[in-house]
Amino acid sequence: MPSAVLAVDQGTSGTKALVICPERGVIGTGSAPVAPRHGSGGSVEADPRQLLSSVIDAGRLALAEAGEPVAAVGLANQGETVLAWDPGTGTPLTEAIVWQDRRAAPLCAELAPHAATLNRITGLPLDPYFAAPKMAWIRRELTREGVVTTTDSWLVHQLTGAFVTDAATAGRTQLLDLEKVAWSPEALGVFGLEGERLPEVVDCAGGFGTTTAFGPALPLTGLLVDQQAALLAQSVTRPGTAKCTYGTGAFLLAQTGETPRRTAGGLVSCVAWRFGGRTSYCLDGQVYTVASAVRWLTELGVISGAADLDPVGSAVPDSGGVTFVPALAGLAAPWWRGDLRGSLTGLGLDTGPGQLVRALCEGIAAQIAELADAVAADLGEPLTTLRVDGGLTRSALLMQTQADLLQRPVEVSALPDATALGVGAVARLGAEPGLTAEEAVPAWRPSAVYEPAIGAAEAADRLGRFRAEVTALLARTPETTRVP
Structure with missing residues (x-):
């Protein structure tokens, strides 16, 4: 009988761990908070150390709740930290x-003449979001000692x-040759960063050593970056x-299959996963x-928390002419303007919390609609549906707004914690040779499906207003740190 695995998702604001049994599903959970600090510049x-302790604490809590042994461990990570x-x-x-x-933005501006070369090699636009600019910034500003890596390598070590x-x-990282799936000297x-000691690039499923951090010795058999783990869990x-x-x-x-798809619309082309030496690729867009x-x-x-989105936003029929571009930390794909800040326009004396909530939901959904359009342009055909997961999918207002602006169905995952479920599937692949990815992933089923409730003309009008505000932001913000 297939054994349970411990799946650990080390995220930005906390770590979630699940004990997953192939027959009974999730039989143990644990979580531990992480507190990132936002500062000037x-x-x-x-x-x-808090990242590591959160991994260990969450894993031990999940194992204690399950009350039975597991066969292996999988670890998902934040990606660019x-x-x-x-x-x-x-x-x-x-x-x-x-x-x-964003402190590597000046370094990216300095390296702008190399942006096209880096994009050709790695599939990534030159932006502080990715790991290599941060790694180079650490070497310039903080220390030349030791090794500099993404957090997964340190946690695994x-x-x-x-x-x-x-x-x-x-x-x-922006250091990987996309076709060769190997570090690029160029x-x-x-x-x-020439001469840096870099970790070995390995398959996502395999044997990566044994850990006693959670109690009894367990093999670590699954490693995958967070969003790709969620991609796998969503089938x-x-x-x-x-x-x-x-x-x-x-x-x-x-998903784009076994060939990297070069993007013309400002998206990221990257590795989805590699199993048994075979690489799958994907297109990626971020908000x-x-x-x-x-x-x-x-x-x-304005609200007391995410649970207020629906009752507060549903108390009014629309945003009342308010448009919110929630670029509070800049705009990512397809614009790549991390220097931009958000805008809130169309305010009046009659603007209240409900209009602000609706405008925020529309601003989030509009950015994702832009990403879907860019994917469709790169693939040569529109997406048929969008599968979604994450905490905010509990907001019916946001999900309906998303379906309206996409003009496509939005399928909400019935399985919470998709990232942990995905890396749990990868851990099973590493622990059970001969298992396929399709066999390891839990069967997909939506908890809700949101169909568009407005016509294409109204959706285009609402997206047009959002795009006009983005265009206005782009026009009036100096491109001091923009990297093409």
Whole structure:
């Protein structure tokens, strides 16, 4: 009988762990908070030791609740968060520089003449969001000691002593040759990182050592970056299918198969996963502020939390002419203007919390509709449906708004914690040779399906108003740190 596995999702604001049994589903859960610190100059940092302790604490809680042994462990990670550390002792030499950190923007502006070359090699636009600019910034500003890697390599080293990163996480650095799935000497040279000791790029499923961090010795058999883990959990394994995760930010990924698809619309082309030496690729688009924008509205006192989105927003029929571009940490794909800040227009004396909530939902949904349009343009055909997961999918108002602006059905996952479920499937693949990805992933089923409730003309009009505000922002904001 197939054995249960422990799946650990180390995220931006916390770590979630599940014990997953192939027959009975989730039989144990655990969580532990993480507190990233936002500072001046666009800094966002976290304590590496807190990341590690959250992984161990969440995993032990999940195992205690399950009350039975597991066969293996899988670990998902944040992707673009980096740190420097001593490979001899494992001691962190810097804080973890979180994916949202923007302090490498001047370095990216300096490297702008190399942007096209980097995009050709790695599939990624030159932007502080990715790991390599942060790694180069650490080397310039903080320390030349030790190694500088994404957080997964440090966590795995702490757990097992191995020095590895999975192919999908390596693809988020801007140092990986997309076709060869190997470190690129040319990209390393652009960032001044030649001679760095980098982790071995490995398949996402396999044997990565043994850990006793959770109690009894357990093999670590699954490694995958967070959004690709959610992609797998949503059963988005065929070219042309897509998912979107609504978390701190929103991340839309579309499967493109075994050939990397170069994008003309400002998206990211990257590794989805690599199993048995065979690589699958995807297109990726990001929205920087989603749950974080809801939190911002909460801190202003407009609402008391995400649970208020539906009752407050549904108390009014529409946004009352208010348009919100929630670029509170800049605009990501397809614009790549991290220097922009948000706008809120059309305010009147009759504007209340309901209109602001609706405008926020529409601003989030409009950005994701833009990403879906860019995917459709790259693939040569529109997406048929969008599968979604994440905490904010509990908002019927946001999901209906999304379906309206997309003019496509939105299928909400019935399985919470998609990232942990995805890396749990990968851990099973590593622990049970001969198992296929389709066999390892839980059967897909939606908890709700939202169909468009407005016509194409109204959707185009509402998207047009949002685009006009983005165009106005682009026109009046100096491009001091923009990288083409």
